[in-house]
Amino acid sequence: MHWVINTLGIMFLSLSLSAQVVSKDSINTLKQQKDAIELSKKLNERKLELAKLENELEKKSSEVDKTAEQAQKSANDNGEVADKLTGDAQDKKLANRASKSAKEAQRDAKKARKAADSLEDLRKDIESLKSKISDDEAKLSSMPGSPTGN
Numbered sequence: 001m002h003w004v005i006n007t008l009g010i011m012f013l014s015l016s017l018s019a020q021v022v023s024k025d026s027i028n029t030l031k032q033q034k035d036a037i038e039l040s041k042k043l044n045e046r047k048l049e050l051a052k053l054e055n056e057l058e059k060k061s062s063e064v065d066k067t068a069e070q071a072q073k074s075a076n077d078n079g080e081v082a083d084k085l086t087g088d089a090q091d092k093k094l095a096n097r098a099s100k101s102a103k104e105a106q107r108d109a110k111k112a113r114k115a116a117d118s119l120e121d122l123r124k125d126i127e128s129l130k131s132k133i134s135d136d137e138a139k140l141s142s143m144p145g146s147p148t149g150n
Contacts, residue, residue, distance in 0.1 A: 036143045043136040050129045053122060060119045064112070071112040074105040 078101040085091065085098045 032144050039140050046129055046133050053126050060122055064115045064119050067112040067115040071108040074108040078102050078105040
């Protein structure tokens with residue numbers, strides 16, 4: 001009778017020990033899956049941000065073209081007024097017009113530079129985001145808890 005109780009006691013003890021080992025493995029697996037899900041979420045957020053930035057790219061490009069065209073037009077107008085002023089340097093009305101034209105050309109050139117800088121910054125942001133997405137995809141694919149991982 002004692003050997004039956006001892007045998008049952010050993011069985012329960014061994015079952016509880018093996019259950020703990022499985023439990024630790026399950027916890028590690030769940031942690032890996034959680035990390036993979038978090039990385040996947042971050043990756044999706046970056047992809048959404050990339051799509052938004054790429055949509056802005058066309059608008060910024062047309063803005064750069066438009067401001068550059070306006071700056072060139074203002075510079076040409078300024079040149080014409082300056083040429084007229086050269087012919088009659090004492091004309092006060094023409095001098096004021098030349099001054100205004102020069103200020104307008106300067107303002108338009110500044111707008112064009114800012115638009116070009118903004119476009120360049122946007123392109124850098126897009127490239128940086130693409131690089132981060134690529135890194136995240138590589139990391140996700142190598143994670144053991146990920147659907148695409150080992």
